[in-house]
Amino acid sequence: MEKEQLKKLIATAGGRRKADLVIKNCKIVDVFAGKIIEGDIAVSDGQIAGIGKYDGEKIVDAQGRYALPGLIDSHIHIESSYVSPEELGRLVVPHGTGTIIADPHEIVNVCGIQGLDYMMAAAENTALDIKFMLPSCVPATPFEHAGDTIDAKKMEEPITRENILGLGEFMNYPGIINLDDDSMDKLMVAKRAGKLIDGHSPGVKGYDLAAYASARIQGDHECATVEDMEERISLGMYVLLRQGSACHDLRKLVKGVTVENSRRCLLCSDDRQPKTISEEGHIDNHLRMCVEEGLDPITAIRMATLNAAECFRLYDRGAIAPGYRADVVLVDDLTAFRVNKVWLNGKLVAEDGKYLPEFRRQSIDAVQSSVHLKDFSKEKFRVALKSNRVHTVEILPGGVVTKKSVDTVKLDQNGEFVFDPEKDIVKMAVVERHKMTGNVACGFLKGYGIKRGAVALSVAHDSHNIIVTGVNDDEMEFAVRELEKMGGGIILVNDCKVVESMPMPIAGLMSDRSGEWVDEKLTALHEKAYSALGISGSVEPLMTLCFMSLPVIPEVKLTDIGLFDVTSFSFIPLEADEE
């Protein structure tokens, strides 16, 4: 802020000059005192000057609606929305979101710091204020090949950037607990820069959790129970109540929010698909759910405003008070939280669900063409098994956790797997797509139900190699080749023809089109997955595959290096008898 702006702000606050904008007739939610103040909100140069009675150059009548501070999503991976940062802004701002804390972990796994650069540049195009966390665990594990390896050294420059608030979720909690040198170096980078370190510690408790917390891990969005939550709060960690498209923890956790601990509680989505946003909303929906569960509305609002601002040290926001950013959300009431208008930085940016600013897009040149295969052909899918008793990756309900099963499969004379329509087991492969290593690893997937064709996608947490599965090597090869041509995305094939596809040219992770288009495409992909490929109705056909390569979630996963037993933390052979 410059001196002249400061003078204008103070003069406006003092009622001695007309405000740039006055939002009249509000019920202002006072997050400091926990009460409602009836009055006007005066705005000067994008900041709130005062609340009370004010006159302005421009006057908008709130007609008695409630005015909330701009909402803050304390943890989200934009990439999981399959849309670009600009587009996510267009989708969530009309729901009252003013700020998101984004961890661009997925794109950095593909494009390295260049992926971060793209996200930060793209973020400049939206009214949504996107603050970033520097991904801390790229690759997520040493058991896979991602597009880059971000070690402590590579973090030194980005951690100092103004819009980088700290290190993103430190998923490698064993690395911290076990004093792994790389992890220590990364922590030190954040500490030396005076930046935050965000957490991720599902199921960790007791001494291990104390060890993790002692590194001053700021928060955790992976609490599954109220006990998890309480333990973390007492250790000084903020708890992020998560409600995303995939994980639904909010209703369970909100029962643990008390008058005593609520200031240490925040709201987040972790991931949020366009369909969820259009049907349910964003943080406005979190508020609605909190209130449905009996939480005091102002306490809920604080979790999405003041508490988040305090946690992330965003001193310029989180409240409607003099000198704060003029991020104001008008809602009809404090139960449904239907958003009427949204101002960010003093500008009206959404009205009745519509995003108002001109839509601009960052060039995606630097992050497209991210699918790089070497010597790829169906020969890479050959397995030449010595035994027909094999380990299979069995899909469990929910689709993220798997079971390590042993099954008998049909082999040809060369020991090659042959799909048996009577058995719900197919070949699955992970094809390295970043560094042209030529790596392809095969495994067997049980319970997916596919009867025809193949599915391939380049969204495969966290390294985002290509996952492909299908009823034979030809279909699988065709799917991978077509996906390569598309520059990544999701594809369904049958009889070596494309049945349906969604190109995701941004790092093979995000579409460059609208959320509505993504939603339509996903709907069509789902529909065709069941109808054309015969995938089991009890399985989510796409997201389930996306998680088949994530070697930190039990029980067994497939990376580009091979079949990985998460329980023993080691690679295992395909043949069950050789174990």
Add this chain to the structure above:
Amino acid sequence: MEKEQLKKLIATAGGRRKADLVIKNCKIVDVFAGKIIEGDIAVSDGQIAGIGKYDGEKIVDAQGRYALPGLIDSHIHIESSYVSPEELGRLVVPHGTGTIIADPHEIVNVCGIQGLDYMMAAAENTALDIKFMLPSCVPATPFEHAGDTIDAKKMEEPITRENILGLGEFMNYPGIINLDDDSMDKLMVAKRAGKLIDGHSPGVKGYDLAAYASARIQGDHECATVEDMEERISLGMYVLLRQGSACHDLRKLVKGVTVENSRRCLLCSDDRQPKTISEEGHIDNHLRMCVEEGLDPITAIRMATLNAAECFRLYDRGAIAPGYRADVVLVDDLTAFRVNKVWLNGKLVAEDGKYLPEFRRQSIDAVQSSVHLKDFSKEKFRVALKSNRVHTVEILPGGVVTKKSVDTVKLDQNGEFVFDPEKDIVKMAVVERHKMTGNVACGFLKGYGIKRGAVALSVAHDSHNIIVTGVNDDEMEFAVRELEKMGGGIILVNDCKVVESMPMPIAGLMSDRSGEWVDEKLTALHEKAYSALGISGSVEPLMTLCFMSLPVIPEVKLTDIGLFDVTSFSFIPLEADEE
């Protein structure tokens, strides 16, 4: 923190190596969850590693006592204790104080930035962690001459210092409200450095308060009523509940602390004399009083710990949790808050009221010899009045606010004032002592009751020139000359002999001796003021004089320039008829 320390901390937290220190058998106050946790506190290199069950190289049994985080005094002027920073540390640490936010406004008025340098250097000698605010209003007004003028330019270097948290109480609230350029420049210095701005706005309300708050003034310790408090909290300011040696606001204000707003409330003393500390304590006494007034003890403790740490962005303290500074205070209970032991930074620094570290002192060379008079003699006390109807500064109960009275006095043939034992009016003078301007201004003091001799002191808020009053010019001259020889302090004289004195060689504001010595001296000075000089028993003889030169407190004061009418904000003549 270095990497090896971090590793040691994490290993200790994880229970995989012995802690340096374990404080066993505590009832730990969990300020995050608002509950009591029974367990041990493990310490590694001055930080808390974990709470729960731990083993340590050294073990101390807390015998079931309550463990509180180190207490924080959110606003204090060390100088008002009349002792050095090291000595204040010795006095308050045994009361559980771990951190104070000190505004060295008094010494900077005398010695400029050199005074700040001395205070910061001296602070290094005590276990008490002294954080500083850079005095924002030196001199306090343009109506007096202080030892230096600290403009925005002079603030640029000190504001960047690590232990300077921001600008100290911005007393010149009219300067902010009226967009005074100097004030704007000072605000900009803090804003550009990303530092805080502390407040001081007694009686300001409505639009003026909004104007003040819009500059993002962080807090205010000058609330007189619950209404003042509520208005400030809603405007985003923290409210500091003050209980000092002079001002007693806590019991009144604590009634305004609610479950909803308590996180925005802090505790402070503003000033705290050795006698008050030894008889009542420090922030431990604030806690005791809060609980006496019915406040939940954990809420009270939070005001002195977590809330203060959040307000001042001291993220390393304010709680007993892994990775926090090992500032731990053992108290017998949560009602009397009797302090048993204090660890700061993991070191045992006080036990049963005794300060344990070796006592070291910063050299005071740079800040002594601060009394510089030019051409001083009793001739300067001559007034040559044209009328015997004069303005008098009438002392009112409390001694800080005065009344502008008009009285008839006895004059000699030259128009010189003659003391009339029948009338409780004496001459008072302010003698400039910093820059050798030779300025001496005279006025008349009513209601002080002095019958013999004179009193002089070099502690005279905020410019700290010499204030002297007495029954005739000879006694007054003698008092000033003796005070000059002492290098400043407080002196009582009678028959041109010293009756009692307290040298204050540190800038003429602080003694270089112990708090106990200061207390004894003050007791003797008070006793002699009444017994030897006949000062009225209803008047505090020293503090009352200290405030006679502060031209921001109504109704009329005397500076080195002349008699100042605070209501009209202008100088007035001594003669009442000439007004």
